[in-house]
Amino acid sequence: MPRLSEVIAALDDLWPAERAESWDAVGTVVGDPDQEVTRVLFAVDPVQEIVDEAVKLGAGLLVTHHPLYLRGTTTVAASTFKGRAVHTLIKNDIALHVAHTNADTADPGVSDALAGALGLRVVRPLVPDPSDPGGRRGLGRVCEADAPLTVREFAARAAERLPATAQGIRVAGDPDAPVRTVAVSGGSGDSLFDHVRAAGVDAFLTADLRHHPASEARAHSPLALLDAAHWATEWPWCELAAAQLDEISDRHGWDLRVHVSRTVTDPWTAHAASSRAHPSPTATLPGSAARAPLDPESSGAPN
Ligand SMILES: [Zn+2]
Numbered sequence: 272m273p274r275l276s277e278v279i280a281a282l283d284d285l286w287p288a289e290r291a292e293s294w295d296a297v298g299t300v301v302g303d304p305d306q307e308v309t310r311v312l313f314a315v316d317p318v319q320e321i322v323d324e325a326v327k328l329g330a331g332l333l334v335t336h337h338p339l340y341l342r343g344t345t346t347v348a349a350s351t352f353k354g355r356a357v358h359t360l361i362k363n364d365i366a367l368h369v370a371h372t373n374a375d376t377a378d379p380g381v382s383d384a385l386a387g388a389l390g391l392r393v394v395r396p397l398v399p400d401p402s403d404p405g406g407r408r409g410l411g412r413v414c415e416a417d418a419p420l421t422v423r424e425f426a427a428r429a430a431e432r433l434p435a436t437a438q439g440i441r442v443a444g445d446p447d448a449p450v451r452t453v454a455v456s457g458g459s460g461d462s463l464f465d466h467v468r469a470a471g472v473d474a475f476l477t478a479d480l481r482h483h484p485a486s487e488a489r490a491h492s493p494l495a496l497l498d499a500a501h502w503a504t505e506w507p508w509c510e511l512a513a514a515q516l517d518e519i520s521d522r523h524g525w526d527l528r529v530h531v532s533r534t535v536t537d538p539w540t541a542h543a544a545s546s547r548a549h550p551s552p553t554a555t556l557p558g559s560a561a562r563a564p565l566d567p568e569s570s571g572a573p574n
Contacts, residue, residue: 273525275366276304278311278332281519282368285512290400290408291373296338301357302366308332311516313509314532315502317367322356324532325365332366334512336374336381336505339367374508376400378407381457384507386414388432389455389476397454398466411456411463411477413470422495425450425474429497433507436500436535437542443485444495450474457504464488478504502537 279299291297300317308331314321317335325333339353347354360367375381376396386393396409403409420428423446430440452472456463460477461484467475468491475494478501485496509531520527 272307272309273520273523273527274304275302275306275308275332277523278308278516278525278527279304279366279368281516281523282334282370285515286370286373286377288373290376291371294341295372296341297369297371297373300339300367300369301360302332302368303364306331306364306366308366308527310528310530311513312530312532313513313516314534314536315505315509316536317356317369318536319352319356319359320534321532321536322359322365324534326359326363328530330365330530332368333360334368334370334516336369336371336508338369338371370512374512375457376408376410378403378405379511380408381505381508382410382412382455384511385455385457385476385504386412386453387511388507389414389429389453390432391416391453391455394452397456397463397470411454411460411466413472414453414455416451416453420450422446422448422450422474422497425453425476425495426497429476429499433499433503434533434535436503436537437539438498438500438503438537439542441480441498442496443489443498444474444493448473448493448495450495455504457508458501461485467494468492476504500537500539502535 288298310328310330311332312325312328312330313334315336317339347357349355349358383393391414393412393414395413397411397413399406399409422444426440426442450473454467454470454472454475456477459479461480464484476497478499480496480498488494513529513531517529
C-alpha cells in the first residue's frame with residue numbers, strides 16, 4: 272500500500288507542476304504525505320458533492336482537474352463553501368491534488384482524451400509547447416476524422432459520445448459542410464481562435480464560446496463551431512488519468528483502487544429549447560407587411 276507522497280510523486284511525473292501556467296494553482300491542496308492510500312477518485316471539480324462522494328467511497332486521495340483555490344485566501348472556515356470542502360477532506364483523511372493546466376498541455380493530456388472520446392486521430396498540438404523538442408505537448412489538438420463527416424454528423428457524434436449535460440452541443444455553421452479536420456480544446460477555448468484559423472481546420476470543438484469571438488470567427492471563415500459543456504469536454508481526461516494511475520499502480524504492485532466520478536458537476540442544470548422561431552416566420556409587426564422568414568444563417572436575430 273503506497274503512501275500519499277509516493278502516489279503524488281507518480282502524479283507529478285505525469286503532470287509536472289512547473290509546466291502549469293504561472294497564474295494557475297496546481298499540486299497538493301490537502302494531505303499528509305505519510306498517510307497510506309488505497310482508493311483514489313478522479314473528478315473535474317473539487318465541489319462539496321464530489322468531496323462527499325470521496326467520503327462515501329472511502330477514498331484516501333481525490334484528484335481534480337480544477338483547483339479548489341485559484342487565488343490566495345485568508346480563511347478555510349467551514350462557513351465558506353471551499354472551507355467546508357477542506358474540513359470534510361481533513362476530517363475524513365482525504366488528500367486533494369490538482370492537475371490543471373499542467374494536465375492540459377501534457378502528452379497525453381486533456382485534449383487527447385477529448386479527441387479520443389470523439390473518435391478523432393490526433394495529428395499535433397494546436398499550440399505547441401516550445402519547450403518540448405518532440406512537439407507533442409501543448410494546448411489543444413489538431414485532429415483528423417477517421418472518415419469524412421458532415422457538421423451535423425459530427426455534432427451528433429459529440430452529443431452521443433461526450434457525457435450527457437443539460438447544454439448538449441451548440442453548433443454554428445452549415446450543417447451539411449464536410450468535416451475532415453478538427454481542432455479540439457478541453458475547457459474554455461475562445462482565446463485560441465487565431466491558432467484555430469492558422470491550422471486551417473474545418474471545425475473547432477471546445478467549451479464556453481462567447482458571442483463576439485464566435486461571431487468574428489464565423490465572419491472570417493466557414494469554420495464550424497461546436498460548443499459543449501465545459502465539464503463534458505474535460506471529463507474524458509478523468510478516465511485517461513485514472514487509466515494512467517492504474518497502470519502505475521500495477522507496475523509498482525500498489526493494488527490501488529482507482530475510480531472516476533460520474534457525477535455531473537457542470538453548473539448548468541437545464542436547457543429550454545426555443546419553442547418557435549423569433550420572430551416567427553409569419554409574424555407581422557404592427558402596421559407592417561408580413562416579414563420574410565428569418566435566414567437561419569443570419570446572426571442578426573433581434574434581441
Ligand atoms: Zn476547465
